[in-house]
């Protein structure tokens with residue numbers, strides 16, 4: 525049996541999703557192109573959009589970072605100015621992208637345990653009228669914090685800015701009203717809450733905004749506009765598509781619908797989260813974030829203060845028991861992370877908590 529992955533992805537997937545990959549198919553096969561078409565349309569439905577809403581889905585080969593980079597390098601023109609709101613590693617990665625493409629950037633930076641206030645964004649937009657784009661991460665997976673994409677969206681809309689949301693680890697399990705928030709580009713990937721396997725990212729794009737991006741791309745492979753033009757024409761990728769990953773994703777969408785859609789998946793992840801918090805509190809572990817800011821996708825736990833605690837040994841001992849947790853990613857605090865997403869149920873959380881208790885006892889750590 526495979527290990528249980530309490531990580532932010534790749535995740536445990538259903539057997540049916542893995543089995544869907546047991547096929548060869550040509551990248552120009554009619555059958556494959558129909559599947560791509562179906563996925564593009566299903567993603568809009570999952571996003572709560574209808575064809576009349578003026579959005580389209582662009583699939584992009586590569587992991588989630590490729591999707592975010594395709595947006596940053598295509599959506600923002602040479603004379604654009606990006607306002608980035610960041611409180612973690614994935615926000616900071618967007619800064620790196622802007623810098624490498626020589627995009628003018630202003631940054632509102634916060635500690636990793638702070639939800640950036642939308643009022644600050646308003647002040648920034650009021651103060652500097654040259655800002656053209658606003659970018660934020662929804663669930664900052666560094667900590668698991670849920671950022672206020674609603675508040676920031678309202679402000680971005682008020683000041684008529686292009687709004688970019690990295691919803692990598694939340695889309696499919698956290699309801700997001702893309703239309704009401706007037707999001708121009710929302711990015712996620714195949715191996716997160718839709719529970720497919722790695723291979724591609726996808727961007728839900730406002731067509732009017734995407735249409736204005738012609739000629740902006742800084743690379744061939746990450747040209748979101750170019751990719752869209754070909755997909756729109758005949759559902760073909762410009763370059764080799766991740767066929768098996770796409771087949772798995774179609775099955776994953778079917779499974780999401782069978783589970784009851786975003787609402788039910790969200791419920792299952794929330795149940796996992798609550799069970800995790802109850803269980804870990806009982807063994808004495810403490811979370812990094814204030815509960816009110818903590819999302820239900822992934823949780824950061826502080827290292828126990830006991831000098832007997834050794835993360836490598838803790839990780840390895842859990843791994844030997846088939847339980848895979850995730851290392852921390854915080855800039856100044858020792859943490860590890862436990863995810864609730866993928867094919868995980870409360871029974872799995874219970875088994876993990878028992879294993880954590882055993883390992884802490886074995887290490888003679890008292891929390």
Ligand SMILES: Cc1ncc(COP(=O)(O)O)c(C=O)c1O
Pocket residue numbers: 532533587588589590592614661662663664665666690691692693713
């Ligand atoms: C919020 C967020 N953005 C971007 C990424 C990068 O995705 P990938 O590692 O698939 O490139 C991740 C990965 O977990 C993420 O959680």
